[in-house]
Amino acid sequence: MRYLLTLCTYLFIWSFSGAQEQPNIILFFVDDLGWQDTSEPFWTKTTSFNKTYRTPNMERLADEGMKFTQAYATPVCSPTRVSLLTGMNAARHRVTNWTLHKDKMQPMETGHQTLSFPPWNVNGITPDFDIDHAVYATPFPSLLQEDGYETIHVGKAHFGAIGTPGENPLNLGFDVNIAGHAAGAPKSYLGVQNFGNIPEFEGTPWPVPGLSSYHGQDIFLTEVLTLEAIKAMDHSLEEEKPFFLYMSHYGVHTPIMPDSRFVQHYYDMGMDSTEAMYAALIEGVDKSLGDIMDFVVEREIEEETIIIFMSDNGGLSAVARGGTPHTHNKPLSSGKGSMHEGGIREPMLVKYPGVTVPGSETDAYLIIEDFYPTILEMAGVTDYETIQMVDGESFASWLDGNTPGMQDRPLYWHYPNDWGPTGPGIGASSTIRKGDWKLIYYHDDGRFELFNIEDDIGETTNEALEEQDRTRAMATELGQYLREVRAQMPYHKESGLLVPYPDKVKI
């Protein structure tokens, strides 16, 4: 009798408030996953990477949903994650580099040879006005929360510096936080190492918080987060609340450690040992995706659950990988930290039951801040107020296949910072993508790179000189945007000259 009453209540709520009006939303967010780190091809050709990596569940999600081949993020973690949570472009939110220590510039910035970097929002995002050097904004999960959603954070947060409210997802609109804090990497993926919570790492920011019931067990972090995410979703279903799950894996970020469930296969292939462990990290994350998709089917919520798959920046290629640097995202140039496609183009998939056409695909481009209005639109939250000015544009209307053709919307990136490692496209820069073209402006030497991304996906031929008019026009548009948002610029240490916006450089 009690169950029947519960069922009736559920049906009653469903019929009137509309479960489909408040679908469950799962944002499956992978860390540092490159565009080629999958057996699902995102390029027009199948690459050796697609043949090496094993991601059957990404293939399954692509079969059941829609594939985006030109989805962009920023080249590093925190700027992407803050853009995701605030809907703001990095030039506006000013969390332009990765965050960790409160009120502190990055050491590779203070020690830079030629440039002096502007004080950026080193403290990340803040829900309190009186936290300084942080972007004060309304995170979209708090809007979902207000609208009745259970908002679940699982895994890596990396939204705010240690000792600020933004380090805790519970202060950013999440009802539940599992294992998220200020740090952007786990000290260890291994349960037998307590995910880094061992005496020798005490006092460092990297041990993963919580999860103590798994300490000492022979279990990989990726699996633990999946189990905990499933528990949290189950709780929402019990509470009969629609849920938003931010399934934010620490994988496949460094430290590249062996997931024992999958690594032997790659060792057996004769792969470089680091690359084998990396491939296993990927497969573990893919298994998590499969488990979550299975859960959704088993609980019979498949029709009212949206699944979005995305990564936060390009695959690592400059350091800590096996093989030749900057070959890991081919045909894309470079990798994480770079403004070349290898640093910013992400594997993205969306399954929106009743909306997306199974197996569909688009090469229309979008950028990470677009997720903010899109997710809110999916949740039926359309009438909302935010502290911040939102740059993102919703792509919800594209999901039925009605995608734009030739796009003339400009996308912008701004990184007046230093990341540390070197490589193609890496360094303080500002960038515009428009139509098939991408223009990168390097702050240190005032150099421009212009690529036709459609014809030259590998960014091998700089056409800045040949296409001078186009360079000039794109530099103008980029400069005007940076000026509009009062984007911060570095200055040259020796001369004291401020780096001009790109439209002020003679071309």
Next chain:
Amino acid sequence: MRYLLTLCTYLFIWSFSGAQEQPNIILFFVDDLGWQDTSEPFWTKTTSFNKTYRTPNMERLADEGMKFTQAYATPVCSPTRVSLLTGMNAARHRVTNWTLHKDKMQPMETGHQTLSFPPWNVNGITPDFDIDHAVYATPFPSLLQEDGYETIHVGKAHFGAIGTPGENPLNLGFDVNIAGHAAGAPKSYLGVQNFGNIPEFEGTPWPVPGLSSYHGQDIFLTEVLTLEAIKAMDHSLEEEKPFFLYMSHYGVHTPIMPDSRFVQHYYDMGMDSTEAMYAALIEGVDKSLGDIMDFVVEREIEEETIIIFMSDNGGLSAVARGGTPHTHNKPLSSGKGSMHEGGIREPMLVKYPGVTVPGSETDAYLIIEDFYPTILEMAGVTDYETIQMVDGESFASWLDGNTPGMQDRPLYWHYPNDWGPTGPGIGASSTIRKGDWKLIYYHDDGRFELFNIEDDIGETTNEALEEQDRTRAMATELGQYLREVRAQMPYHKESGLLVPYPDKVKI
């Protein structure tokens, strides 16, 4: 007949549109004039400086108008001048140091030992949105201009960097510009040196522009500017337009050079030669004030002409003066460049015929940005729109003697920069004055100084520790204001730690 018609027209305009509704306004602005650089006492006691310097025309203006004993500016030129023209506090307009070269930080900033300074608005004020590193604002002269005033700029401008529109007063709402440009000092005061326009100074920014008809003559710059100002006022009277004269003397800024009309008297007193030349510079400026007051009387426009006397920062005391450094503004501590009273307290006089009571005086405090709404109110311009947020508050209602008693309005200063010379109160800092108290927060070492200005005008006793609760309360108010306007802060070069706002410092 023609003259009669002109007279009738004049009377007609005067009777209907009201000449008193559009009084002439003369802002007599002296450069680097200290609070004691006058024979008119601004303190409760007459000092040896008052007995040494000869400024009979300041005495005359004080007798005919109202004396302000606690009028404040910022410690350096450009921040004051930009606050004057925009009505914004320096923390908001971010022209926090003195301007000269386009897009260029000051060398003493880039070469600083311990602090890295934020990119401030090195280009000064701009009337065009697309000038970067500059504050985009509506200068009050342009509002006067729109309201029918002839707006006359004579002398030192120092509003914008070389090569930007802000370097030219004609782009900032002035109809006439005599001798104003980007530089903040004259290469020479002497006509026989063409005011610096001689081959050996070619290519430097310091030669005074225009004034070529005086080149080669034995005439001092102060006198030339006065003659030209009188010509310009005469022109306005001929045109039958109310005028705003910004009589902005280069004197008494360095180079300290001998005004031959006055210097012998001081030499004869046995003064240090630099101090004798300085005293003569002052007397020359005072003579200019007298000539302008005489002109106003002669032309019978005394009753419809407001005269405001002010200086842009404290008297120089750190370098280039004779005698012991930092003794030149006694009883005030320190001088130009300092947050002690010697750097910011100015001799101020206002004569508003029919409003100010002759010989009246007030110790109510005000700050340079208050001139913006006050001058507009005096001109009857009350319904206006500005690009910027105006911080200043009008003191027009005080002028009939209805001045505030105990004030609880906070005044703010913000200088996240380096000026070069050293001395008491000199260095990157933020400051609040409230009631009798002033709290200074030094960025480099996080030190506080709290002074009771009423009891201890010489700022000899730091009460920050004794008055801990007051220090904390004032630090809170200061921090909140800086946060509200998103004031820029430096960071420590070695640690990368951003200097916190004062309310975040443990007291």
